[in-house]
Amino acid sequence: MDVASSxxxxxxxPLACRxxxxxxxxxxxxxxxxxxxxxNRHSLRRKVDAGCEIIAQGSESSFYSNIMRGVVxxxxxxxxxxxxxxxxxxxxDFVGRPFVRESALSAEAATDAEIxxxxxxxxxxxxxxxxxxxxxxxxxxxxELDAAREWMLTLGRRTAEEKVASLLHLIATHAEPQxxxxxxxxxxxxxxxxxDFLGLTIETVSRQMTKFRKQGVILIENSRHIIVPDMDExxxxxx
Amino acid sequence: MDVASSxxxxxxxPLACRxxxxxxxxxxxxxxxxxxxxxNRHSLRRKVDAGCEIIAQGSESSFYSNIMRGVVxxxxxxxxxxxxxxxxxxxxDFVGRPFVRESALSAEAATDAEIxxxxxxxxxxxxxxxxxxxxxxxxxxxxELDAAREWMLTLGRRTAEEKVASLLHLIATHAEPQxxxxxxxxxxxxxxxxxDFLGLTIETVSRQMTKFRKQGVILIENSRHIIVPDMDExxxxxx
DNA sequence: CGTCGATTTGATTTTGATCAAGACGCGTGG
DNA sequence: CCACGCGTCTTGATCAAAATCAAATCGACG
Numbered sequence: 001m002d003v004a005s006s007x008x009x010x011x012x013x014p015l016a017c018r019x020x021x022x023x024x025x026x027x028x029x030x031x032x033x034x035x036x037x038x039x040n041r042h043s044l045r046r047k048v049d050a051g052c053e054i055i056a057q058g059s060e061s062s063f064y065s066n067i068m069r070g071v072v073x074x075x076x077x078x079x080x081x082x083x084x085x086x087x088x089x090x091x092x093d094f095v096g097r098p099f100v101r102e103s104a105l106s107a108e109a110a111t112d113a114e115i116x117x118x119x120x121x122x123x124x125x126x127x128x129x130x131x132x133x134x135x136x137x138x139x140x141x142x143x144e145l146d147a148a149r150e151w152m153l154t155l156g157r158r159t160a161e162e163k164v165a166s167l168l169h170l171i172a173t174h175a176e177p178q179x180x181x182x183x184x185x186x187x188x189x190x191x192x193x194x195x196d197f198l199g200l201t202i203e204t205v206s207r208q209m210t211k212f213r214k215q216g217v218i219l220i221e222n223s224r225h226i227i228v229p230d231m232d233e234x235x236x237x238x239x
Numbered sequence: 240m241d242v243a244s245s246x247x248x249x250x251x252x253p254l255a256c257r258x259x260x261x262x263x264x265x266x267x268x269x270x271x272x273x274x275x276x277x278x279n280r281h282s283l284r285r286k287v288d289a290g291c292e293i294i295a296q297g298s299e300s301s302f303y304s305n306i307m308r309g310v311v312x313x314x315x316x317x318x319x320x321x322x323x324x325x326x327x328x329x330x331x332d333f334v335g336r337p338f339v340r341e342s343a344l345s346a347e348a349a350t351d352a353e354i355x356x357x358x359x360x361x362x363x364x365x366x367x368x369x370x371x372x373x374x375x376x377x378x379x380x381x382x383e384l385d386a387a388r389e390w391m392l393t394l395g396r397r398t399a400e401e402k403v404a405s406l407l408h409l410i411a412t413h414a415e416p417q418x419x420x421x422x423x424x425x426x427x428x429x430x431x432x433x434x435d436f437l438g439l440t441i442e443t444v445s446r447q448m449t450k451f452r453k454q455g456v457i458l459i460e461n462s463r464h465i466i467v468p469d470m471d472e473x474x475x476x477x478x
Numbered sequence: 479c480g481t482c483g484a485t486t487t488g489a490t491t492t493t494g495a496t497c498a499a500g501a502c503g504c505g506t507g508g
Numbered sequence: 509c510c511a512c513g514c515g516t517c518t519t520g521a522t523c524a525a526a527a528t529c530a531a532a533t534c535g536a537c538g
Binding site: 192 | 516
Binding site for chain 3: 159160200201203204207222223
């Protein structure tokens with residue numbers, strides 16, 4: 001890029017967006033520079049601690065967010081307290097439910113995270129004015145739908161062993177740092193959260209993990225940091 | 240409507256679409272009369288028997304469909320034969336997965352059905368040219384996502400009793416013929432299909448149904464025709 | 479009437495839940 | 509620095525829900 005075009009570039013892309021994880025994500029990647037500027041003017045970057053609720057189930061939120069860093073879990077809870085995690089979202093995913101006011105689920109930071117929050121009204125307007133943005137969000141919705149249905153198969157038809165292997169595989173696949181055959185990563189979820197994702201109890205999750213450890217399928221450090229010597233082996237257990 | 244405007248109407252809306260269930264559905268309801276005419280020119284109405292596969296898992300289909308009558312089940316099967324139904328679709332739903340060639344699931348008629356089949360290429364072009372259509376399909380995708388996540392809660396955290404009650408409630412809610420408090424309907428699914436939807440076995444489904452019958456929560460005729468004397472009672476069991 | 483598939487019912491087993499202790503990690507304060 | 513306390517995780521013993529195995533019943537249809 002030469003000096004002149006570089007200056008033009010710097011003149012239009014907001015400073016805060018330059019190095020943002022979500023800059024080329026589902027929302028911002030579909031916006032013109034002018035739109036990006038406008039959205040940025042009304043956006044707020046926010047650090048949220050693990051466990052912090054971003055949207056409450058049953059509430060009317062007037063905000064959407066982009067995930068800039070960290071992992072967000074989507075939960076549904078029943079009146080008696082039983083709980084199911086129905087989705088995990090990673091940077092640079094978009095969090096929110098266009099077209100509907102009340103949220104049927106809660107969104108909560110699973111790890112410490114950074115999100116970029118902006119007003120619902122503004123994005124809704126941009127969606128209606130920008131086919132490319134509509135298309136991009138439509139695409140994310142369809143990808144989430146595919147993921148949800150894949151997980152339905154896991155919840156309905158896989159054994160506890162297969163479920164835990166599936167989760168480890170899912171996390172390994174989405175948490176980057178991996179070498180050729182051997183993969184290492186930090187679990188963004190506690191045992192209780194894993195249980196809520198898999199429709200199991202804490203104890204069953206723990207037992208399956210130690211079984212995998214004793215079998216040499218995984219190495220466990222800190223109970224959060226996992227090393228998978230052979231991903232193919234793990235995938236095989238997944239069925 | 241006077242004679243003149245009626246003539247204009249008749250001049251533009253294709254005959255086959257006039258009384259079609261899907262005329263105001265997700266796809267056709269978002270089209271101009273000209274687009275409707277074009278889509279109709281390339282559409283094929285097809286009767287499909289219960290059990291007939293509309294799209295095969297893992298295949299590349301060059302067609303989409305609208306459901307005009309009947310119920311379609313969306314299935315995922317594992318290599319070892321274990322199976323999970325991940326969605327039910329009713330008229331006038333759209334069946335297909337825009338933006339992706341290969342289908343990750345199969346679509347199969349659960350009951351005798353009529354569908355309107357049209358070429359993928361044509362609709363894809365219309366989607367890119369018609370923001371209203373994109374928006375409408377986006378909206379269906381989000382509604383399916385909500386439904387999938389609601390079902391994840393059922394699969395992961397509800398008991399067999401609650402699962403069967405949930406299914407009866409779902410069907411009762413989507414199969415029209417209902418009076419004030421008492422609801423009657425035909426199950427579009429066999430016991431085996433219900434089991435595949437709920438992540439249970441045939442025997443467990445059958446036992447729960449018999450239990451509900453003995454408790455007076457439902458009346459069973461033909462094993463397919465169900466009467467619910469008190470929907471509130473059923474909903475209570477759902478949790 | 480006899481056959482076949484779908485459904486129901488019964489007996490037994492298995493998987494994962496529940497109940498109950500321990501162990502471990504980590505931060506706080508003596 | 510170490511003892512304490514708390515929350516998370518692991519491990520063990522027992523229990524219960526649902527699966528599996530097996531057989532009987534029902535219903536449609538030739």
